[in-house]
Amino acid sequence: MSDDEPVRDAGFDDWLDALGDGDPYFLECEHGHGSLPPRRVCPEPGCDSTDLEKRSLPETGRIESVTVVSVATPAFEADAPFALAVADFGPVSLTGQVRGIESEDAEIGTTVSLELATPGSETVDRAVAFRPR
Amino acid sequence: MSEVRVAGVGLTPFGNSPERTGRDLFAEATIAAFEDASVPREDIEEVLYGNFMGEIAEHQGHQGPLMADAAGVDAPATRYEAACASSATAVRDAVARIRSGQADVLLVGGAERMSNLGTGGATEALAIAADDLWEVRAGMTFPAAYALMAEAYFETYGGDSEDLAHVAVKNHANAVENDYAQYQREITVEDVLEAPRVATPLGLYDSCPISDGASALVLVSESYADRKGLDASVAITGSGQGGDRMALQDRETMARTPAASEASEKAYDDAGIGPEEVGVAEVHDCFTIAEVLAIEAIGLASEGEGIAAAREGRTTVEGEVPVNLSGGLKAKGHPVGATGVSQLAELTKLLRGDHPHGDRVEDADVGVAHNAGGTVASAVVHVLEVVA
Ligand SMILES: [Zn+2]
Numbered sequence: 115m116s117d118d119e120p121v122r123d124a125g126f127d128d129w130l131d132a133l134g135d136g137d138p139y140f141l142e143c144e145h146g147h148g149s150l151p152p153r154r155v156c157p158e159p160g161c162d163s164t165d166l167e168k169r170s171l172p173e174t175g176r177i178e179s180v181t182v183v184s185v186a187t188p189a190f191e192a193d194a195p196f197a198l199a200v201a202d203f204g205p206v207s208l209t210g211q212v213r214g215i216e217s218e219d220a221e222i223g224t225t226v227s228l229e230l231a232t233p234g235s236e237t238v239d240r241a242v243a244f245r246p247r
Numbered sequence: 248m249s250e251v252r253v254a255g256v257g258l259t260p261f262g263n264s265p266e267r268t269g270r271d272l273f274a275e276a277t278i279a280a281f282e283d284a285s286v287p288r289e290d291i292e293e294v295l296y297g298n299f300m301g302e303i304a305e306h307q308g309h310q311g312p313l314m315a316d317a318a319g320v321d322a323p324a325t326r327y328e329a330a331c332a333s334s335a336t337a338v339r340d341a342v343a344r345i346r347s348g349q350a351d352v353l354l355v356g357g358a359e360r361m362s363n364l365g366t367g368g369a370t371e372a373l374a375i376a377a378d379d380l381w382e383v384r385a386g387m388t389f390p391a392a393y394a395l396m397a398e399a400y401f402e403t404y405g406g407d408s409e410d411l412a413h414v415a416v417k418n419h420a421n422a423v424e425n426d427y428a429q430y431q432r433e434i435t436v437e438d439v440l441e442a443p444r445v446a447t448p449l450g451l452y453d454s455c456p457i458s459d460g461a462s463a464l465v466l467v468s469e470s471y472a473d474r475k476g477l478d479a480s481v482a483i484t485g486s487g488q489g490g491d492r493m494a495l496q497d498r499e500t501m502a503r504t505p506a507a508s509e510a511s512e513k514a515y516d517d518a519g520i521g522p523e524e525v526g527v528a529e530v531h532d533c534f535t536i537a538e539v540l541a542i543e544a545i546g547l548a549s550e551g552e553g554i555a556a557a558r559e560g561r562t563t564v565e566g567e568v569p570v571n572l573s574g575g576l577k578a579k580g581h582p583v584g585a586t587g588v589s590q591l592a593e594l595t596k597l598l599r600g601d602h603p604h605g606d607r608v609e610d611a612d613v614g615v616a617h618n619a620g621g622t623v624a625s626a627v628v629h630v631l632e633v634v635a
Contacts, residue, residue: 123380126380126381150381157492157497178399178501179395179396179398179399179402179501180395180398181391181395181397181398181446181448182444182446182447183386183388183390183391183394183445183446184443184444184445184446185366185370185388185390185445185446186370186386187367187371187386187388188367188368189371190386191367193386196386198385198386198387198446199395200395200495200501206496206497207496207497208385208496209381209382209385209386209387209494209495209496210385210386211385211386218447222398222399222402233386238384241384241385241386242381242384242385243385
């Protein structure tokens with residue numbers, strides 16, 4: 115490995131790859147609890163399962179909460195102001211920017227789909243994002 | 248079990264001192280604590296020190312021995328890190344050590360240098376308290392996380408920005424006479440509502456400032472205090488910690504902070520009291536919404552009622568249980584590693600009666616401190632009581 119090549123985060127970057135390929139997934143234990151990689155043990159209290167299988171993520175989610183961020187971290191400064199939301203996809207929830215809509219129009223309850231966004235940053239080349247459906 | 252007494256407290260003024268090193272800040276706080284305690288440095292058996300972003304702000308790891316050295320103490324030293332709850336976790340360990348008889352005299356404290364990073368740098372540094380992969384890399388900031396909690400709270404229980412503004416107004420008013428506070432000036436509801444937004448619904452005046460500062464306590468066993476004839480009338484009688492999933496997205500709801508409920512239940516149990524006995528509280532108001540969530544979690548307001556507490560005057564200096572008489576993180580400042588211990592320092596002075604607001608809570612003999620890390624994935628609650 116060369117020193118200037120960025121090192122991937124196994125599990126997480128594989129998940130972003132899958133999102134980019136249009137096939138995002140979550141991990142499911144035999145009791146139906148959802149979680150996200152990298153993950154070896156089901157995080158549900160008392161479950162203890164280590165048998166986690168990849169399953170396709172439902173195509174749409176619901177915005178659970180949303181804010182318009184004006185003061186961003188340096189990696190996202192070029193995007194600000196932007197809407198940032200937590201959206202519930204059923205087995206798991208995700209955090210991401212809401213795109214394709216005026217940022218102040220993103221609301222709790224809005225149905226969104228997932229996409230891989232390229233923020234206007236130098237340090238983050240791709241990120242989880244949502245698009246209203 | 249040995250009772251844990253607060254022999255002395257020390258603070259630096261919190262504020263903007265970008266050129267001052269962490270070691271210099273901590274030294275100042277410990278000088279004040281030793282003076283207050285009348286305990287010789289050579290009696291310290293261990294140093295327990297909280298700090299969050301030392302690697303980023305000062306390129307300095309392994310801060311325990313560095314800080315013991317700065318304090319003029321020759322004793323083993325360990326750094327504790329739990330984001331903004333770092334120094335409260337150090338206190339928890341100190342309490343356990345003294346109670347078990349492993350130690351009689353401990354120096355506990357914390358420090359943070361932040362303003363040298365600038366606003367962007369400090370925002371980035373604070374963000375590492377969130378899940379880097381699933382939150383920060385999606386654009387999360389610390390204010391954004393609390394903004395998401397505020398919106399979820401409004402959706403679940405109602406309330407608005409004006410309710411939150413009253414929290415900021417109250418805490419600024421409380422800080423006016425506190426010479427350790429970063430902002431010793433009053434603000435109005437209009438000031439808060441008209442300030443630029445950081446992350447909606449939270450604006451600049453809903454947010455604690457970026458602060459430099461340090462705090463220290465000398466904690467001793469009851470037997471040491473008696474043997475040395477110390478004037479140590481306040482005891483730490485309850486200590487509890489709670490935890491939650493790291494990322495907001497993984498929690499059942501963003502409108503409550505169960506880790507803080509867990510911490511307070513354990514701390515009240517430990518002290519053998521209930522929330523109704525609390526006469527004064529310092530809670531972790533890194534943002535106005537955080538105070539609302541905190542007072543509900545620790546039983547000072549019922550679920551959904553915390554939002555109106557400041558507006559209705561229930562938590563003001565004239566209220567039933569005054570909250571954040573120090574000015575809170577909001578107006579006193581929030582050098583994150585110093586905050587947990589600074590809350591206990593302020594409460595100790597309030598209970599002893601040597602705080603600017605001491606007369607206002609003359610009848611109070613039980614105080615509670617709530618210190619939270621990240622978006623309350625860590626929470627620590629301590630109960631202080633006047634025992635002598
Ligand atoms: Zn499971």
